Amino acid sequence: MEAILEKPSLQDQRVASASLPYFDAFHKRGLKKGGDLVELRLQEHDEAVTIPRKALELLKFILLSMAEGKAVSLIPSDSELSTQQAADMLNVSRPHLVKLLEQGAIPFKKVGSHRRVQLEHLLSYEQQQAQQQRQHLQFLVQQAQELNLGYQ
Incomplete structure (x- = not known):
């Protein structure tokens, strides 16, 4: 890289x-x-x-x-990242990233005892999270308008 x-x-x-x-x-x-x-x-x-x-x-x-x-x-799109590199890209802690990996949120492979994450998978996860955040924000905006909370 x-x-x-x-x-x-x-x-x-x-x-x-x-x-x-x-x-x-x-x-x-x-x-x-x-x-x-x-x-x-x-x-x-x-x-x-x-x-x-x-x-x-x-x-x-x-x-x-x-x-x-x-x-x-x-970084070439087919690059493999260490857990620390992947965590840095997502701006999260390495333990949090490892938790996401173990939960299956992001695919990974093991090389010996080390986890490796494909950049493609990491970027896909990041896009999914951004889309989910936009949907949640839209839902909150809609609720605020329906409840007349002063947001126009």
């Missing part, structure tokens, strides 16, 4: 922030009209490089995160 764990410097944040308007300009000029490939010109070497459009979208996300002062990590 490749990761840049340190937060970007203030200079990196400024450069990343200054580059973001160019991505919006690319889209406004019709970048979306082309195929699945994008050609970038590297000024330092005066060369062009062709990359997948999705890679350009990832680059924009990375720059946006850097502009906000956030550290960025890229």
Whole structure:
């Protein structure tokens, strides 16, 4: 797993922030009209490089995160995570994650005595939880409106 764990410097944040308007300009000029490939010109070497459009979208996300002062990590979707890495991604304690694993909420496999979680399964669980939270919140909003609790 490749990761840049340190937060970007203030200079990196400024450069990343200054580059973001160019991505919006690319889209406004019709970048979306082309195929699945994008050609970038590297000024330092005066060369062009062709990359997948999705890679350009990832680059924009990375720059946006850097502009906000956030550290960025890229993980292949078929990666296996330790319980500590998975807990960190969900922002929960490792013991709580282990409890979720043992309850069957998230599939895992054992390698020796260690549990491993597929990133796909972890992201799926996270999406399910977010959907469930939205449904519960909608239910609470509906109840508050029906009971005339002052929420419009």
